Amino acid sequence: MQERDSAFFAKRAAEARATAEYKGGGRDARVAGHLALAYEALARAKKNKERRDS
Numbered sequence: 001m002q003e004r005d006s007a008f009f010a011k012r013a014a015e016a017r018a019t020a021e022y023k024g025g026g027r028d029a030r031v032a033g034h035l036a037l038a039y040e041a042l043a044r045a046k047k048n049k050e051r052r053d054s
Helices: 006-020 026-053
Strands: none
Touching: 006 026
16 A cells, blocks of 8 residues: 555545535535545644654
C-alpha cells in the first residue's frame, strides 16, 4: 500500500467537502460529508505523526 501524507488527505477532504455542499445532492451529498469528516481525521492523524517523527 502506498504511503500518503497529510496534504493528500487534506486535499481529498476539501474535494469531498465541496461535493457535500452541493445543494440538492441528497444521499450523495450526505455520503460526501461523511467522507470529508473521515479524510479530515486522517489528515490530522497524519500531521500529528509527521510532527512526532521529525
